[in-house]
Amino acid sequence: MQITPSILSADFANLERELQRISGADWAHVDVMDAHFVPNLTIGLPVVEALAKVSPIPLDCHLMIEDPDRWAPGYAEAGAGSVTFHIEAAGDPVRLARDIRAAGARASMAIKPGTAFGPYEELLDEVDMVLVMTVEPGFGGQSFMADQMPKVRQVREAVRRRGGEIWIQVDGGVSADTIEQCAEAGADVFVAGSAVYGAQDAAAAVDQLRDLALS
Ligand code: DX5
Ligand code: ZN
Numbered sequence: 001m002q003i004t005p006s007i008l009s010a011d012f013a014n015l016e017r018e019l020q021r022i023s024g025a026d027w028a029h030v031d032v033m034d035a036h037f038v039p040n041l042t043i044g045l046p047v048v049e050a051l052a053k054v055s056p057i058p059l060d061c062h063l064m065i066e067d068p069d070r071w072a073p074g075y076a077e078a079g080a081g082s083v084t085f086h087i088e089a090a091g092d093p094v095r096l097a098r099d100i101r102a103a104g105a106r107a108s109m110a111i112k113p114g115t116a117f118g119p120y121e122e123l124l125d126e127v128d129m130v131l132v133m134t135v136e137p138g139f140g141g142q143s144f145m146a147d148q149m150p151k152v153r154q155v156r157e158a159v160r161r162r163g164g165e166i167w168i169q170v171d172g173g174v175s176a177d178t179i180e181q182c183a184e185a186g187a188d189v190f191v192a193g194s195a196v197y198g199a200q201d202a203a204a205a206v207d208q209l210r211d212l213a214l215s
Contacts, residue, residue: 001183001213002026003206004060004169006193008042008140015047019055021202027060027082029171029191031140032075034065037089038138045074052079062110062171062191064137065089069096076103084108084131084169087120097126108169112137117151121158124166129189130155134182135172140193144173149185156186176212183213 006029010018019028030048035041052059058081063072068085069092075083083105090096093109100107108129111117113136124130132152135142152168159166170182171191179190192209199205 001210002167002189003196003210003213004029004189004191005196005202005206006031006140006171006191007197009193009197012043015051016054018197019051019057022196022206023056024203025057025196025206026189027058028055029060029062029193030080032061032063032065033138036066037086038064040138045071045078048075048080049078058082060084060191062131064110067091069099072096073099073103076100076105080105082106082108082129084110084129086110086112086137087123088112088115093120093123094126097123101128108167110137110171111151113145113148117154117158124158124162124164127166129167129169130159131169131171132187133172134170134174134178137172142173144175144178146178146181149181152182152185152187174209176208179209179212180215188213 004027005022008031033040033042060082061075061080062084083100097107106128110131169189170187174192175195196205
């Protein structure tokens with residue numbers, strides 16, 4: 001069970017300090033948005049490169065961008081430990097996953113709420129993680145979509161059938177109120193933005209989420 005706070009809800013004027021607040025977490029989730037794949041714009045490669053140099057924990061980059069085939073391997077080269085591309089945007093996902101791994105990061109594919117997992121099951125041979133979105137990508141602080149839990153179960157079942165060590169991540173609206181149902185459905189990596197950075201004590205929020213996921 002791994003907790004991955006999203007710095008989308010952190011203070012962007014003080015990112016190094018904000019990363020220190022979550023040093024007890026497993027990964028720092030970095031939401032990269034391009035104002036095309038999603039209707040929001042955040043940060044890109046130069047900032048990720050700078051964060052990778054100062055972060056106490058590895059970076060988990062979630063690329064909500066068009067043409068990830070072109071850009072995603074660069075995030076691995078910039079020092080991200082895990083790079084997630086959206087399956088809806090990928091041109092050649094097999095090659096893309098291999099490029100990310102060749103550049104030294106774990107490769108992961110993300111699935112939007114309206115996208116079915118079934119057609120992509122064979123990609124489990126190529127990735128280290130599947131991200132099941134539990135909100136429409138684009139913004140922090142949205143309501144958790146419990147109707148995505150059957151998809152988490154479906155991915156967990158497929159991973160079980162195939163064997164291997166593929167992680168299942170959920171992202172969007174994950175909090176103390178919703179994390180247990182995610183864990184019960186089969187998720188083992190939990191992104192939380194507002195639930196961690198909105199708390200007085202971010203470190204305590206991370207520990208609480210981990211305890212709930214394990215319970
Ligand atoms: C949404 C992002 C999420 C976001 C989650 O598009 O991918 O990572 O930061 O924020 P919360 O946890 O507040 O829903
Ligand atoms: Zn994200």
